[in-house]
Amino acid sequence: MSSNQVAPAWRQGASSERFAHLVKIAYRSFSRSLQLRLRKHDVLYGHWTLLRILWQTDGITQKQLSEQAGVTEPTTFGAVQAMEKNGYITRQKMGKQVRIFVAPKGAALKNLIVPAAEEVNQIALAGLPQDDLAATRRTLLAMIDNLAADEMAMADAESGAPAEPA
Numbered sequence: 001m002s003s004n005q006v007a008p009a010w011r012q013g014a015s016s017e018r019f020a021h022l023v024k025i026a027y028r029s030f031s032r033s034l035q036l037r038l039r040k041h042d043v044l045y046g047h048w049t050l051l052r053i054l055w056q057t058d059g060i061t062q063k064q065l066s067e068q069a070g071v072t073e074p075t076t077f078g079a080v081q082a083m084e085k086n087g088y089i090t091r092q093k094m095g096k097q098v099r100i101f102v103a104p105k106g107a108a109l110k111n112l113i114v115p116a117a118e119e120v121n122q123i124a125l126a127g128l129p130q131d132d133l134a135a136t137r138r139t140l141l142a143m144i145d146n147l148a149a150d151e152m153a154m155a156d157a158e159s160g161a162p163a164e165p166a
Contacts, residue, residue, distance in 0.1 A: 019143070023140075026124075029124070030120060030124060031045060033120045033123065033124075034048070034116065034117055034120045037113070037116035037117075037119065037120065038113055038116065040116075041109065041112050041113055041116075043109060043113055044079075044082075046071075046075075046079050047079060047082070047083055047086075047088065048113060048117075049069050049071075050065060050069055050076070050079055050080070050083065051083075051088065051102070051106055051109060051110070051113075053065060053068045053069055054089065054100060054101075054102045054106070055102060055107075055110055058100075058101050058102050059099045059100070059101050060099060060100060061097050061098065061099055061100070062076055062077060062080060062098065062100060065080070065100060080100060083106070086105070087103055087105040087106070088102070088103055088105055088106030088109065089101060089102055089103055089106050090103050
């Protein structure tokens with residue numbers, strides 16, 4: 001079954017579908033489209049995520065990389081080992097810390113795979129009015145803020161700390 005055949009099936013109930021589910025479907029669609037493009041360069045999706053962070057903040061620790069990527073340290077550890085084996089990154093001991101740096105091969109990937117990600121965005125946003133895109137961006141950012149505040153409130157409640165006013 002092609003993706004063209006799948007889309008109409010879930011679309012029939014989409015008008016009443018939860019936002020969380022629609023966001024998940026959109027995320028999966030973006031991810032799959034990017035994965036297909038990354039595969040052409042033998043880059044795993046998880047490596048793309050970490051490389052993007054390292055291109056912006058080269059020389060961070062594995063813990064910092066995990067936090068910024070939103071994944072566990074064991075997950076990052078495995079990816080970092082594979083990325084080092086592929087020649088994308090190097091690890092350097094600096095004092096008590098091991099810092100991760102983009103190697104020349106990893107830096108060269110930026111010019112190949114960033115355009116692929118930009119292409120996915122262009123495809124996804126094709127034909128959508130700028131006003132709709134601006135409203136969607138504002139809405140998603142507000143949702144992210146609301147959920148971050150909820151997460152903090154839940155963490156405070158679990159720790160017994162008083163909740164801060166919104």
